Amino acid sequence: MHTAEIIGREYEWDTLEERVSRDEAQLIVVYGRRRVGKTYFINEFFHHQFDFKFTGIYKQPAKVQLFGFSEELSRQSGEKHPVPQNWINAFSMLREYLEAKPEKEKQVVFFDEIPWMDTPRSGFLSAFERFWNSWGSARHNLIFVICGSATSWMVENIDQNRGGLYNRATCRMYLKPFNLYETEKYLQSRGIIWTRYKIAECYMIMGGIPYYLSLLRPDLTFEQNIDNIFFKDKSELFDEFNNLYHTLFKNSADYIRVVDVLSTKKSGYTRDEIVAKTRLANNGNLTKILNNLEYSGFIRITRMFNKKKKDMVYQLADYFTAFYYKYIKDNYGADEHFWSNSAMSPMRNAWAGFTFEQLCRDHVRQIKKKLGISGILSDVTSWRKQKDEESDGAEIDLLIDRRDRVINVCEIKYANGEYVIDKEYNRALRNKVETFRHATDTKKALHLTMITTYGVKRNMYGNEIVFQVTLDDLFENGE
Numbered sequence: 204m205h206t207a208e209i210i211g212r213e214y215e216w217d218t219l220e221e222r223v224s225r226d227e228a229q230l231i232v233v234y235g236r237r238r239v240g241k242t243y244f245i246n247e248f249f250h251h252q253f254d255f256k257f258t259g260i261y262k263q264p265a266k267v268q269l270f271g272f273s274e275e276l277s278r279q280s281g282e283k284h285p286v287p288q289n290w291i292n293a294f295s296m297l298r299e300y301l302e303a304k305p306e307k308e309k310q311v312v313f314f315d316e317i318p319w320m321d322t323p324r325s326g327f328l329s330a331f332e333r334f335w336n337s338w339g340s341a342r343h344n345l346i347f348v349i350c351g352s353a354t355s356w357m358v359e360n361i362d363q364n365r366g367g368l369y370n371r372a373t374c375r376m377y378l379k380p381f382n383l384y385e386t387e388k389y390l391q392s393r394g395i396i397w398t399r400y401k402i403a404e405c406y407m408i409m410g411g412i413p414y415y416l417s418l419l420r421p422d423l424t425f426e427q428n429i430d431n432i433f434f435k436d437k438s439e440l441f442d443e444f445n446n447l448y449h450t451l452f453k454n455s456a457d458y459i460r461v462v463d464v465l466s467t468k469k470s471g472y473t474r475d476e477i478v479a480k481t482r483l484a485n486n487g488n489l490t491k492i493l494n495n496l497e498y499s500g501f502i503r504i505t506r507m508f509n510k511k512k513k514d515m516v517y518q519l520a521d522y523f524t525a526f527y528y529k530y531i532k533d534n535y536g537a538d539e540h541f542w543s544n545s546a547m548s549p550m551r552n553a554w555a556g557f558t559f560e561q562l563c564r565d566h567v568r569q570i571k572k573k574l575g576i577s578g579i580l581s582d583v584t585s586w587r588k589q590k591d592e593e594s595d596g597a598e599i600d601l602l603i604d605r606r607d608r609v610i611n612v613c614e615i616k617y618a619n620g621e622y623v624i625d626k627e628y629n630r631a632l633r634n635k636v637e638t639f640r641h642a643t644d645t646k647k648a649l650h651l652t653m654i655t656t657y658g659v660k661r662n663m664y665g666n667e668i669v670f671q672v673t674l675d676d677l678f679e680n681g682e
Contacts, residue, residue: 209247210392210413211385215376219248222346222374223309228339229346230371232361235378236500236521237352237447238414242315244378245348254310255279255297259319259351261450265327268320269293276300290320290330298338306344313348318356328360332367340371353451355495380500381411382566383678389413394421399674400619400656401425407558408433410522415440429542433531436539444527451499457483458492462501462519466528469557470587470598471505471518493517503564508586508602509643516585520561529554552617559617560600563654566677570613570654571603573676580606588642597638601654610645611652611670612636621660622653629664 209216222229233241257275260268266286272293273286280300287293301310314320321327339345351357361372381389387402397405405425409415418439419428432439448455448462464480465471474493478485483492496502503520519525534541545551563570564583571577582604590596601613614632616622624632636649652670659665 209244210389211381212244212378215244215378216248218374218376226343227373228342228344229373230335230340231346231348231374231376232357232372233348233350233376233378234354234357235352236354236380236412237451238412239378239380240413241350241352241378243413245313245315245350249311249313252311253279253313254301254304256313256315259314259316261316261319263319263322265290265322265325268322268325268327290325290327291333294330294334298334301342301345309344309346310342311346311348313350315350316352317349318351318353318360321356321360329367335371336367354499355452355491358495358498379411381413381416382569383411383562384569384680386411386416387678389416390419393417393419395419396421397425399678403559403562403656403674403677404555405429407522407555407562408526412523415523426543426546430540433526434534434539434541440523444524444531447523452495457481457488458496461492461496462521462524463528465502465517465519466525469518469560470585470600471516473514473516477517506582506584508584508599508604518561520565522558522561525558525561556617559656560615563613563615563677564601567601567603569677569679570672572679573672574603574611574652574670576603576605576607576611586639586643588638595634595638597635597642599635599639603652604647608646609648609650611650612639613652613654615654616656618656621657622655623660623662624664624668626664629667 219231222231233245235241255276256279257272260271269287269290273284273296276296277284284296287296297312301312304310335347339347349357349361361368362375364371383399383403383406386406387399390397390402405416405419405428408429415432418432420431423431433441448459452458460481460483461477464477472480474485474489477483477493478489483489493502497504501519501521501524503518505516505518507514507516530541538544567583568577571579571581584602584604586597586599586602588597599612600615603611603613605611612635614635632651636651639645640649650670651668652672653659653668654672656674658673659668659671
């Protein structure tokens, strides 16, 4: 049963309900980007009723973690417990506590921010493996939920565990940021009624991160909210960037070097280009950095049309990080009304145009729904052609390569009114499509598809556009 307090998350809610109803032990793994609402979701699902709940303590050694564990066990059990000597001792205490409770009732244990418990040489992970394999997995009434923002740790130590926890998780749940549909619902639930144009612009700054959205105030305009949250002295998120990366990644400086480079080019870089620009060694450590950034939702890997794996491009995918590099890093403290004062400026319009392309890529499901091709298998790719002696260069940010031998060549334009196609732009569009056809030698049908905020203005050129998607279409649920 879905509660009114939760926006979206229907699939995850239904999945949890089905798992909890089973008469067998459940090890439920919940992960996702920091601030995406993992803890809130678990708390709401279980109505804050846990037989035991413990949250890891950031950057504290094992002895502090174990002290916190004993304090919580004492408080939640109503009996005084000593500080365990190590994690094996701690899990033995937890086992004794649970065994003393009625077996006929479901027992729910929630370990939040579990990566912070796994401090160096603490033996936490092996102790947890021992606890689960020797006792927990045989308890038909035990539901053990583990959660963490350090998605890389969750993937490496749980999903890809090759030791005692190999294939032990009974349910893996990745909480994604809200899409536009869910963002609009969330804002409405908080009394914020904006146009979809403004909501889209807000999304291009914050993404669909619930915590960031929760900072918006209904009594302020959109521009005032952005100034208040990002540009005011000691604003709510003035130190968010550093906190975000330092709390998620060890050796965060190397991770920041990668996103720093990716922030300079919206179309992204290949691995070799990243190596050249960051001067990081091209080895397994870089692979780990790139994988962890992707797992955590900060970057995306984009396949290029008809290219091999080595030609894949890495792009910055986190809206907040991109906004930080574009505006906050060099402007924080300079003008507390920076966003209000930059309204309609060429710089801001250019940013919106670039970021709208990313927003469209993140809502391909909605685009396919509008085009009536939801049920058709397809690959989403990009394409570039360098300028040479024979022809000008060309670039297509979004291609929907369908199995029915059709490719939607998507042209994306962000405007504050209907987009006007004139004679010159019409010629450029046709040249781009024909350049793509000639350069790739594709035999598939090419459907030029315009994705705009308010549609294409009807004129002698606009009327030729058969396939159109508007901003309203991106606000569809996409299911």
